[in-house]
Amino acid sequence: MTLRIILFFLLFIEFSADVFSQEKQIVAIKIEGAKKTDVPFLKSILATKEEQQLDSIILQNDIVLLKRLPAISNAHYRVFTADKKGYNVSIHIDENYTILPNINLWTATNNQFSYKLGLYDYNFLGKNITFGGFYQNNGFDSYAINFRAPNLFSKKWGLALNHQNWKSEEPLYFGQQSANYLYNNISFEALGLYQINLKNEINFGVNLFKEKYQYLSGVTDPSIPKQLNLNKMLFKMVYAYNSLDYFYQYVSGFKSVLYAQFVLTENDFQNDFYIFWNDFFYYKRIGDKGNWANRLRLGLSSNENTPFAPFALDNNLNLRGVGILVDRGTGSFVLNSEYRHTVYDKNWLAIQTNIFTDLGAWRTPGGKLNDFFKKEIIRIYSGVGLRFISKKIYNATFRIDYGFSILNHTGQSKGGLVFGIGQYF
The missing domain is CATH 2.40.160.50 (membrane protein fhac: a member of the omp85/tpsb transporter family)
Structure with a gap:
């Protein structure tokens, strides 16, 4: 009986870990519309990062941050399913002449x-x-x-x-x-x-x-x-x-x-x-x-x-x-x-x-x-x-x-x- 309880407990832990691991992460972030603005710089100031869980609130805050930059007149994002485990995030910016x-x-x-x-x-x-x-x-x-x-x-x-x-x-x-x-x-x-x-x-x-x-x-x-x-x-x-x-x-x-x-x-x-x-x-x-x-x-x-x-x-x-x-x-x-x-x-x-x-x-x-x-x-x-x-x-x-x-x-x-x-x- 004790052995069955231990096996059940181990299976439960494995199942729970598998369930929580299914929360999809960001596979890639792509920034479109940047001509003069340095894309690695833009990615460095974003709170949204690759290999992190997708959070729409954080992503929306990043859009607000981008629109405050002198170089950007407007910005918006789209999210695509990359595979069963993740998303691709596409951020489009309209650049200002600065x-x-x-x-x-x-x-x-x-x-x-x-x-x-x-x-x-x-x-x-x-x-x-x-x-x-x-x-x-x-x-x-x-x-x-x-x-x-x-x-x-x-x-x-x-x-x-x-x-x-x-x-x-x-x-x-x-x-x-x-x-x-x-x-x-x-x-x-x-x-x-x-x-x-x-x-x-x-x-x-x-x-x-x-x-x-x-x-x-x-x-x-x-x-x-x-x-x-x-x-x-x-x-x-x-x-x-x-x-x-x-x-x-x-x-x-x-x-x-x-x-x-x-x-x-x-x-x-x-x-x-x-x-x-x-x-x-x-x-x-x-x-x-x-x-x-x-x-x-x-x-x-x-x-x-x-x-x-x-x-x-x-x-x-x-x-x-x-x-x-x-x-x-x-x-x-x-x-x-x-x-x-x-x-x-x-x-x-x-x-x-x-x-x-x-x-x-x-x-x-x-x-x-x-x-x-x-x-x-x-x-x-x-x-x-x-x-x-x-x-x-x-x-x-x-x-x-x-x-x-x-x-x-x-x-x-x-x-x-x-x-x-x-x-x-």
């Missing part, structure tokens, strides 16, 4: 004709590396060189290196008056990039920079030097939560990005200071052609009573139609909301119309938190715009918006056109 010139022409507030010429490859060597730079002339010479490789060391670890020599004429505000200064920032930055998982990423590092201010014109103040040379060190941390899903020009989901910086400075004019802000994004598909997009920015910095406050009020940053660098503050509250509707959509081109409302309030330098609720500080602009979107070139969206003032007690701009490359947010 070598892009950066050309901008404009007239600055001092009527100086300005231009910016640059070239960036957002898929350098076919390995999701961004590499490039630009030269800018706005009456002064500026340039930058940028390198970002999120998967340089492994699937999770990467590196970013940036060098910039930036010059611009900027207004500094003294109450109701202002002066124009030549601002020069020379910086060297190194960041470590770590992808915790599909939805969470952290970047951290240091930026060594020199700031120079040279008085040009306007009012003067005895407390503000006409010339400054400041050596500074900035410690930076960026944490991002990203659950966005992309389908060509359409976006859905939620994203949050927290920026935190601490600046050490060796001078008697400025103290060490901190600055942080969080951008919250929410996107929702509306029907087949609509997209509702929202951005909320909350930020604070050390509350020094200085014209060099870090948060700027500007057309291209937060409120469309408000003007160029019209104010500064030590706190920022901005809400941007717009509805985008596709009116034309073919193989390579999509055209969207949009209506938007931008609302913002600032804490004045040395002010209080209740500044955010003062009607003389709050600005509201609304307007309409157009988007011309290439579905084959990464970030190739030409946008034009016209914003007009709904609430503005300052006597500043009542509205204006805003041009740019890429969606506003």
Whole structure:
């Protein structure tokens, strides 16, 4: 009897092992549509691997990951039965063209004709590396060189290196008056990039920079030097939560990005200071052609009573139609909301119309938190715009918006056109 029990037990174990071993594995993964992108690199960043059990949830997450890469505009997969023991997985990608010139022409507030010429490859060597730079002339010479490789060391670890020599004429505000200064920032930055998982990423590092201010014109103040040379060190941390899903020009989901910086400075004019802000994004598909997009920015910095406050009020940053660098503050509250509707959509081109409302309030330098609720500080602009979107070139969206003032007690701009490359947010 005992022998029969032992034999039965052994047969049961063998049968169970045979049953569980029948769970089919992935025999082969094939990636189609890759021309410039390196296929072994793509396979290395996928969680789906050959000789592992097929998991549709993991595979779908890999598709989301691929669609977030600058090199890929869209991706989908199919599964085929290879034999009795396995599957073949075929992933098809639509590649973007990722070598892009950066050309901008404009007239600055001092009527100086300005231009910016640059070239960036957002898929350098076919390995999701961004590499490039630009030269800018706005009456002064500026340039930058940028390198970002999120998967340089492994699937999770990467590196970013940036060098910039930036010059611009900027207004500094003294109450109701202002002066124009030549601002020069020379910086060297190194960041470590770590992808915790599909939805969470952290970047951290240091930026060594020199700031120079040279008085040009306007009012003067005895407390503000006409010339400054400041050596500074900035410690930076960026944490991002990203659950966005992309389908060509359409976006859905939620994203949050927290920026935190601490600046050490060796001078008697400025103290060490901190600055942080969080951008919250929410996107929702509306029907087949609509997209509702929202951005909320909350930020604070050390509350020094200085014209060099870090948060700027500007057309291209937060409120469309408000003007160029019209104010500064030590706190920022901005809400941007717009509805985008596709009116034309073919193989390579999509055209969207949009209506938007931008609302913002600032804490004045040395002010209080209740500044955010003062009607003389709050600005509201609304307007309409157009988007011309290439579905084959990464970030190739030409946008034009016209914003007009709904609430503005300052006597500043009542509205204006805003041009740019890429969606506003």
